[in-house]
Amino acid sequence: MTSLPTDRSNKRLGLVIDLDVCVGCHACAVSCKEWNTGGHPAPLTDTDPYGRGVDGVWLNRVHSFEAGEGAAGRTVHFPRSCLHCEAPACVTVCPTGASYKRAEDGIVLVDEDLCIGCKLCSWACPYGAREYDGDTGTMKKCTLCIDRIYNETLEPEDRAPACVKACPAGARHFGDLGDPGSPVSELVRERGGYDLMPEMGYRPTNKYLPPRPRKTRAADIGAPEALTPASREGGAGGGADEAGGFWRWVDRALSR
C-alpha cells in the first residue's frame, strides 16, 4: 500500500549525523554496501567494477563541501542517504505498492518482489536516496538496516545500522527521534539539529548536526590571528600563471 499509514505509532527510527565530527572517510558508505549487498535489498549490483565505466548501487554517498569564504571557510564532509521522511512522495507515487512506509517505526522500504522498475520514486525524492539497479530491474534504498536492528541473532550492541557501527569518529547516531527523551532527540535539541531542504515539505526524520563554531580561545602568544595569503607575483613559480600570448601559442603549436 503506497498510501501513507494512518495508524502511525510515535516511533520514528532514524539517524542523526554530526557534521562537526564526520571526517569523510567513507567507512559508513563502504560498510553499508558490504552489509546490504547481502541484506534486505540484495544484491547491490556493480557493473564493470574494474573497468573504465565503473557503476554500481550505493545506498550512502559521502560528499565534501566548502562553506564560507576565506579564513572563515571550512570543509564539511556530508554523508547522504535516505532520510525516512514523514511525508515521503517517493512512497505515494509508487504505482504498485512496492514502496511503503512502516506504520510501526516509520522506516521507508521497497518490496523488491513488487517493484516494476518504473523509477518514478527516484524522480520524487529530492535527496537522491534511491538508486536504480539495472541488473535486477528494481529500485534500491537504505533500509536503516532493518535486518540488523531487529536481528535477535546479533549481539544487542550490534543491533544498529552498519553505517553507525562502522563510523570510526562517532559521527553517526541511531535512535528513536519520535521519543523526546531519547539520546538522539536530546542531541538534536542541544546541537540544533536540522532538516535538509525543509522547503520541500517532505519532513525528513534524519537530522544533521551543524559544525560547531570555530574555537578562538587560544592564549595570546603574539601570533597574528590569520596569515595573509601568499602573493602570486614574484618568486620563481610566478611566471607559470602568466604564460600567455606567444608562449601559449608555442605550447599549442608543439602540442598538435
Add this chain to the structure above:
Amino acid sequence: MHPAYSIILFTTASGAGYGLLFLLGILGAAGTLPAERWLGAAGLGLALFLVTSGLLASTFHLGHPERAWCALSQWRSSWLSREGMAALFTYLPAVLYGVGWIAFEQTAGLWAAFGVLAAAGAAVTVYCTGMIYASLRTIPQWHTEWVVPGYLLLALASGALLLNLLIHLLGVDRPLFPWLAVAGLAAALALKLVYWRAIEGAGAGSDIGTATGLDRFGPVRPLDAPHTQANYLMKEMGYRIARKHAHKLRRYATILAFAIPIAVTIATAALEGPLAAALAVGAVLSAAFGLVLERWLFFAEAQHVVMLFYGRGPA
C-alpha cells in the same frame, strides 16, 4: 531529466490516439460525424493502435514489464497507477463504441453513451499523464500549472490533425474540421509559449545552501564528489541541455509541431481531393516530428533538485 525514448514515444503517440478517440467519441455521439463503417474502422482503429503502441512502448521503460499489472493497485495515491487504470478502463467503452459504429453503423442512443464514456476515459487518462509530472515538487519545470493543460491541449490538437487527415482520405465532407485542428494547434502553441516563458526562471526555492543546511557559514560549493564516475542519479536526473541549444530546438519544435501544420491545414480547408489529402498527411508527419522534439525538450529542460548536491545551480 534523461529523455527516455520509450516515454517520449508513449506520451506523444498515446496522446494523439486519445485526442482522436476523444473527438470521435464526442463528435460521433453528437451526430456530427457520419456513422459510416469505414470512418469508424479507420478512426477508432488508428486511435486504438496509437494508444496501444504507446502503452506497449512505455513498458519498455520498466525494469520488470511482466509485473506491470501490479501498477493497477495503488490508484488511491499514485497518478501513475491512476493513469494505468484509466487507460485500461477506456478500452471497454471504446471497443463497444466501435462495435456499434463498425458492425451496426450506429453511433446514437446507447452507442452514443459508449462514445461519451470513451471520450471521458481518454481525457482522464491524459489528465493523469500530465499529473504524474506536475505533481513532482522535485522538478520545478514540471511542477507548474501549465503542464496538465499542455498535455491535454497537445493531445486534442494532434487528435484533431489526425481527424482532418481521416476525413480527407475518406472523402467525408466536413468543411469545419480543418479549422478545429487549426484552433487546437493555435491554442496548444499559445500554451507552450507561455510554458516556455514560465520555466525560464522557475525554481523550487532550493539551492546548495538549503540542500546541505550549510548556508549558515556563507556560500557553499562542492569540494569532492562522493564518486569518481557518474552514478544512476547523475545519468537519470543530471541530463542537461545548453540554453542556446534549447532555444534553437524550441524554434524547430514551434515550426514543425505548430507553424507548418497550421499553415498546411488551412490549405486543406481551401482545397479538395487527393491534393488536400496529401497535404493533410504532410501536416501529420510534420507535427509528429515536432511533437517528439517538444516532448524531448520537456524532459531535457527539466532540472531535478538532487543535482544541487553535485554543485548544479539553483533549482
